Amino acid sequence: MTYSIIARCPRSGRFGVGSTTFSIACGRRSESIRPNVGISKSQAYYLRHVDPMVLNLLEQGYTPRRIMRVLEADDPDFDYRQIGIIDGESNVVAHTGAGVGKWAGHTVGPYYAAYGNGLAGPQTVEGIVRGFLEQPEAPLEERLLRALEGGRDAGGQMSNGRHRPERSAWIRVVDRGYAPEIDLRVDLHERTVAELRRILEEYKRYRTYYEKRCTHPGAAVPEEDLLPAR
Amino acid sequence: MAYALIARCPRSGQLGIGIASYSIAAGLYCDGALRANTGATLTQGAPNPRNNYLAISLLAQGRTAKQALAELLANDSDCEYRQVAVVDRENQAAAYSGDRVRGWAGCRTGNGFAALGDMLAGEQVLDALVTGFEAAPQAGLDERLLAALESAGGVGGMAGARGRLPERSAALIVWGGRTYNEIDIRVDLHERAIEELRRIYGDYMPSIAYYEERARNPRNAIPAMEFADMLKAGRAREAG
Numbered sequence: 001m002t003y004s005i006i007a008r009c010p011r012s013g014r015f016g017v018g019s020t021t022f023s024i025a026c027g028r029r030s031e032s033i034r035p036n037v038g039i040s041k042s043q044a045y046y047l048r049h050v051d052p053m054v055l056n057l058l059e060q061g062y063t064p065r066r067i068m069r070v071l072e073a074d075d076p077d078f079d080y081r082q083i084g085i086i087d088g089e090s091n092v093v094a095h096t097g098a099g100v101g102k103w104a105g106h107t108v109g110p111y112y113a114a115y116g117n118g119l120a121g122p123q124t125v126e127g128i129v130r131g132f133l134e135q136p137e138a139p140l141e142e143r144l145l146r147a148l149e150g151g152r153d154a155g156g157q158m159s160n161g162r163h164r165p166e167r168s169a170w171i172r173v174v175d176r177g178y179a180p181e182i183d184l185r186v187d188l189h190e191r192t193v194a195e196l197r198r199i200l201e202e203y204k205r206y207r208t209y210y211e212k213r214c215t216h217p218g219a220a221v222p223e224e225d226l227l228p229a230r
Numbered sequence: 231m232a233y234a235l236i237a238r239c240p241r242s243g244q245l246g247i248g249i250a251s252y253s254i255a256a257g258l259y260c261d262g263a264l265r266a267n268t269g270a271t272l273t274q275g276a277p278n279p280r281n282n283y284l285a286i287s288l289l290a291q292g293r294t295a296k297q298a299l300a301e302l303l304a305n306d307s308d309c310e311y312r313q314v315a316v317v318d319r320e321n322q323a324a325a326y327s328g329d330r331v332r333g334w335a336g337c338r339t340g341n342g343f344a345a346l347g348d349m350l351a352g353e354q355v356l357d358a359l360v361t362g363f364e365a366a367p368q369a370g371l372d373e374r375l376l377a378a379l380e381s382a383g384g385v386g387g388m389a390g391a392r393g394r395l396p397e398r399s400a401a402l403i404v405w406g407g408r409t410y411n412e413i414d415i416r417v418d419l420h421e422r423a424i425e426e427l428r429r430i431y432g433d434y435m436p437s438i439a440y441y442e443e444r445a446r447n448p449r450n451a452i453p454a455m456e457f458a459d460m461l462k463a464g465r466a467r468e469a470g
Binding site for chain 2: 001022023024025027028029030031045046047048049051052053077080099101118159160164177178179180183184185186187188198199202203206210213214216217218220222223224
């Protein structure tokens with residue numbers, strides 16, 4: 001069980017992933033997003049090697065639609081996989097196999113895909129999309145987190161008739177540079193989406209400082225003089 | 231500001247980083263820092279976001295750790311504000327700590343590892359990073375990296391003008407032979423980040439094999455919730 005949003009910001013061209021799940025440390029999947037190339041985020045019964053392979057194919061010029069056919073032809077268990085792919089022209093495809101845990105499904109928009117499995121119902125995916133579209137002028141990281149909050153507030157995850165908590169969460173945004181612009185994680189927490197919100201808000205206070213410390217280290221004031229929010 | 235140890239396990243060939251920092255989400259600075267069968271690197275103090283990628287790219291071309299480090303420094307007009315470490319696949323390590331890095335700062339290298347830190351409580355913290363790492367050479371690389379962080383945190387960690395600076399973020403990353411990480415656990419903002427990293431590590435490790443098997447053989451997989459309940463029951467039995 002997991003739900004995710006993948007998107008290419010129509011204004012900045014930045015790529016972003018937001019994901020939350022019952023499993024621990026979902027943010028370890030940094031191989032799923034590559035600057036200047038795209039996003040391939042697989043989940044449910046996913047094979048780790050698939051996302052880097054998809055991104056290699058995107059980099060060579062394959063379209064997301066064609067790549068999906070390649071994956072299907074190569075995988076006897078394709079019915080158990082869920083995956084979303086987006087390229088640098090905002091072409092988006094998604095797949096939810098029939099064997100993926102119920103409720104499972106996806107919604108594909110003009111520059112994003114929202115999808116999940118082990119969900120309370122289609123309302124969770126609707127909640128993700130609603131959260132994501134709520135503030136189209138906001139920066140991508142804010143929209144991704146609102147998408148996760150929207151999914152959570154719409155019922156989140158469920159199995160055997162019971163609500164299942166999100167225990168890890170992750171947002172990552174990349175621009176043209178090598179290093180990610182935003183990469184924040186909660187790996188194991190009882191209220192993980194709320195905790196990710198707390199960390200994003202605190203990180204926003206430091207973000208410009210951290211960027212300047214990298215590029216103009218001689219001008220950086222001591223970090224400990226920037227006091228944490230109380 | 232942070233302290234960190236990067237290493238290659240001479241037995242398994244695994245590559246890894248352990249880092250703890252006062253800064254939020256220090257794991258972010260490890261992006262691109264490891265590549266299977268290639269090497270490990272880290273730039274901190276004032277990180278230079280392009281360094282990891284350049285270092286790994288140089289190592290992939292066959293340059294040694296020492297050569298790669300020299301290239302990074304030559305490529306960076308602000309290198310005196312940085313600490314840089316590189317370990318290559320021959321277990322050679324090179325490290326540098328710039329003259330303008332803040333507070334007590336330094337680096338050490340050994341066979342297959344490099345340790346570095348700035349704003350430290352003193353030299354004993356750097357020593358403890360190394361002794362913690364070397365305490366159980368037969369242990370797995372992940373255990374050894376965690377032990378290094380715990381040992382350095384245990385002798386004072388980081389300190390500023392107003393006293394101790396808590397570890398607010400930490401990360402443990404290990405790569406094996408694949409195109410993606412084997413272990414990648416992070417704490418991005420917490421009052422006792424190293425303890426929290428140890429807690430997550432303890433819960434995470436038993437699930438790795440389960441998720442790999444589930445993906446290879448989805449038709450016969452035990453549901454994730456059932457697996458989590460089995461783990462919990464096992465732990466309760468152990469606790470007696």
